[in-house]
Amino acid sequence: MRAFALVSSVALAVASVSHADIFQYLDCDGNGTLLLTELDAEPGVDLSGLYLGCADLSGTDLCFALLFNADLTNANLSGADLFGADLTNADLTNANLSSVTLLGAILPGANLSGADLSGTGLDFANLFGADLNDANLTSANLSNANLSGANLSGADLSDAFLLSANLSGLRSGGIVGTPDSLPSEWSLISGYLIGPSADLSGADLSNADLFNAELTNADLSGADLSGANLFNADLSGANLTNANLTNADLSTAYLRDADLTNADLSGADLSGTFLDGTTICPVTDQTGSCCTNSGCASISESNCSAMGGTWTKDGSCDDCSQAFCSGDTTGDAIVGFDDLVIVISNWGACP
Structure with a gap:
């Protein structure tokens, strides 16, 4: 009886220790022991x-x-179950997080590169600035998650849910698979997540179909947009400094307050483009100052003509304020019948 009680006590002690201790499944640190901590893995x-x-x-x-x-x-x-857990700046490189509950978890700055997050619930999680490079997010739920400033380059988003997620400042490229859902105004094009305030600096979007794309305040500095279809795209406030826009179709695109300093617009179609407040100066040897009703652009004479502007080879954008008078609605430097027709066709109360 006494021996039985002793054995039972030892068994209970061993069970308690095994429950409290956290072990490695493999001696990754090479210190000769699998014991990591005697703290209990509990809520x-x-x-x-x-x-x-x-x-x-x-x-x-x-x-x-x-x-x-x-x-x-x-x-x-x-x-x-990591519901509401704080994983700020945690290193989860190549970790297996499949089918984990991370609802409302706190993960700003966390390194999740190469992690397996397939089927994981990340809805309402805070992933601000997190690194999800090459992560497996197949069928993961990221609805309403905060992914602003995060990196999703090379991630697998097959059947992932990103409805109402915050993707402002998100970096991407080389994305695998097709998400089940994305926030409104966002789309997956050429392996990049395209949307307002996206970080697409240095992106290779050559010949990409960006028709009617919503890219307000996006960072496209140094991006390759040569031959891209940007017809009617909204690039208001976008950073396009040093971007390659050769032979791009920018017709009827909105470039209000966009910065195109040193951007290459050779052969680009700018017919009907809205340029109010756009920065494209200084003038180069290949281009001149083009004054239009919507602003000034440093572009070729042919593109300026297509936009109905007045081109001066050695002109300055400072001259544009005198280029047109208030009645010149067509931008041809003449107030005439065509201007009157436009006014009459738009007669009445403003919407």
Whole structure:
């Protein structure tokens, strides 16, 4: 009887220790032991700043756990519950997070490159500035998630849900698969997520079909847009400095307050383009100053003519304010019958 009680006590102690301790499934750090910490993997546990590489945390309940600055590289968290957990700046490189609950989790600045997030619930999660490069997000739920400033380059978004997600300042490129849903005004084109305030600096969008694209305040600095179809695209406030727009179709596009400093517009179609407040100066040897009703552009004479503007080879954008009078609605430097027709056709109360 006494022996039985002793054995039972030992078994209970071992069970308690195994429950409290967190072990590696593989000796990734090479220190000769699989024990990582004697802290319990339980809701609200503070594991911040700890090395948990290759930790076996599959199926654990870590709701509201503190894991900020923790090193979870190659960790197995499949099926775990991380509802509301704080993973700020945590390193989850190549971690297995498949089918994990991360609803409302806090992950700003987290490194999730190469992580498996397939089927994971990330709705309402804060992923501001997170690195999701080459991550597997197949069938992941990212609806209403904050992905502003995040990096999704090379990520697999097959059947992923991104409805109402915040994608402002998002970097992308080389995206695999087709998402199930995207926020309004966003689309997936040539492997890039295209939308308002997107970070597309240096992007290769040559010959891309960006017809009617919504790119207000987008960063397209240094982007290759040669031969791209930007017909009727909204590029208001966009940064297009040093962009390559050779032979691009920008007809009827909106470029109000856009910055095209040093952009290459050789052969671009700018007919009907709205240029109010657009910055394209200074004038170069290949281009001149083109004054239109909607502003000034430093472009070729042929493009200026297509826009109905007045071109001066050595002119300055400063001259544009005198180029047209208020009654010249057509922009041909003449107030005449055609201007009157436009006024009459738009007669009545403004909408």
